Amino acid sequence: xxxxxxxxxxxxxxxxxxxxxxxxxxxxxxxxxxxxxxxxxxxxxxxxxxxxxxxxxxxxxxxxxxxxxxxxxxxxxxxxxxxxxxxxxxxxxxxxxxxxxxxxxxxxxxxxxxxxxxxxxxxxxxxxxxxxxxxxxxxxxxxxxxxxxxxxxxxxxxxxxxxxxxxxxxxxxxxxxxxxxxxxxxxxxxxxxxxxxxxxxxxxxxxxxxxxxxxxxxxxxxxxxxxxxxxxxxxxxxxxxxxxxxxxxxxxxxxxxxxxxxxxxxxxxxxxxxxxxxxxxxxxxxxxxxxxxxxxxxxxxxxxxxxxxxxxxxxxxxxxxxxxxxxxxxxxxxxxxxxxxxxxxxxxxxxxxxxxxxxxxxxxxxxxx
Ligand SMILES: Cc1ncc(COP(=O)(O)O)c(C=O)c1O
Numbered sequence: 001x002x003x004x005x006x007x008x009x010x011x012x013x014x015x016x017x018x019x020x021x022x023x024x025x026x027x028x029x030x031x032x033x034x035x036x037x038x039x040x041x042x043x044x045x046x047x048x049x050x051x052x053x054x055x056x057x058x059x060x061x062x063x064x065x066x067x068x069x070x071x072x073x074x075x076x077x078x079x080x081x082x083x084x085x086x087x088x089x090x091x092x093x094x095x096x097x098x099x100x101x102x103x104x105x106x107x108x109x110x111x112x113x114x115x116x117x118x119x120x121x122x123x124x125x126x127x128x129x130x131x132x133x134x135x136x137x138x139x140x141x142x143x144x145x146x147x148x149x150x151x152x153x154x155x156x157x158x159x160x161x162x163x164x165x166x167x168x169x170x171x172x173x174x175x176x177x178x179x180x181x182x183x184x185x186x187x188x189x190x191x192x193x194x195x196x197x198x199x200x201x202x203x204x205x206x207x208x209x210x211x212x213x214x215x216x217x218x219x220x221x222x223x224x225x226x227x228x229x230x231x232x233x234x235x236x237x238x239x240x241x242x243x244x245x246x247x248x249x250x251x252x253x254x255x256x257x258x259x260x261x262x263x264x265x266x267x268x269x270x271x272x273x274x275x276x277x278x279x280x281x282x283x284x285x286x287x288x289x290x291x292x293x294x295x296x297x298x299x300x301x302x303x304x305x306x307x308x309x310x311x312x313x314x315x316x317x318x319x320x321x322x323x324x325x326x327x328x329x330x331x332x333x334x335x336x337x338x339x340x341x342x343x344x345x346x347x348x349x350x351x352x353x354x355x356x357x358x359x360x361x362x363x364x365x366x367x368x369x
Pocket of ligand 1: 055056057058081082084085127153155156177178179189190
């Protein structure tokens with residue numbers, strides 16, 4: 001039987017054409033394609049400004065700097081995310097404070113965030129996990145009440161909508177990411193969207209070695225980084241973005257097919273459905289199994305049958321470097337820890353065929369018997 005990969009990019013002739021055009025233009029960095037990609041993303045998500053960067057992590061790091069996070073500042077974030085949601089402020093000496101998640105949405109529980117605020121709290125990094133929008137209004141209200149910066153890690157959520165408009169449009173600064181398993185890819189890459197012209201200039205300067213914005217090549221007005229995204233990457237991004245609606249529709253269709261195939265299986269819990277205020281942009285397809293033993297059994301069967309999988313997502317606070325440095329232990333965030341031991345990503349990508357999904361469902365069902 002043919003194997004089914006976990007993930008894969010969806011790239012066509014248009015992307016090849018656009019990348020080739022840049023390649024032949026001789027202008028490979030800091031040119032019109034970066035500007036164009038930024039304009040198109042800004043328009044798509046409904047933010048006035050966008051700055052392309054070399055990765056989602058780089059974008060989050062620059063927003064952590066923009067938020068003024070420094071040594072000893074506490075930052076509240078989700079334990080059920082990719083490590084970069086916390087690493088972004090660790091780079092600046094920030095101290096992670098993990099608030100537990102809502103068991104239904106798997107996003108930060110606003111009540112847990114409120115309870116975690118101290119006089120040392122400087123910011124909140126909220127995550128739209130698996131493309132499902134976080135509780136932005138409640139988190140914004142907490143941030144406003146306590147004078148905190150709010151950063152939205154939307155790395156998995158391009159195309160998601162909250163309260164009727166696109167994630168990115170609500171006034172919060174967001175980061176979207178373009179690694180090859182994301183909704184659209186630039187190979188490696190990310191983008192910061194912001195509603196502040198000042199922050200936009202700052203991010204553009206920081207990503208470009210601290211050069212003034214606008215300004216000269218050999219002048220550095222602040223400590224910066226090389227977090228630029230190339231013209232080639234942005235050309236690929238433009239080609240992908242032109243097809244974003246098609247991509248989102250195909251992913252939603254594939255997700256709906258899995259929901260039908262897996263929804264009836266005993267012992268399989270699915271991600272929460274959309275409601276009037278939250279529209280998910282499908283990033284990965286994750287199922288929750290009854291316990292870690294069942295997950296191990298499913299993984300064994302998947303390996304034997306050539307089905308791709310990943311243990312999305314381990315709790316960040318229990319990663320070895322977090323335990324070592326901050327002394328975090330089991331029991332800190334029981335909901336996240338429970339979900340981490342039994343959640344599993346199954347093969348999911350734009351254009352996955354119905355037959356492949358049916359095979360995944362059959363293999364999963366057989367492992368659960
Ligand atoms: C929630 C979340 N945050 C941050 C990142 C980091 O993005 P990148 O891999 O582009 O640095 C990712 C990427 O996987 C992510 O899923």
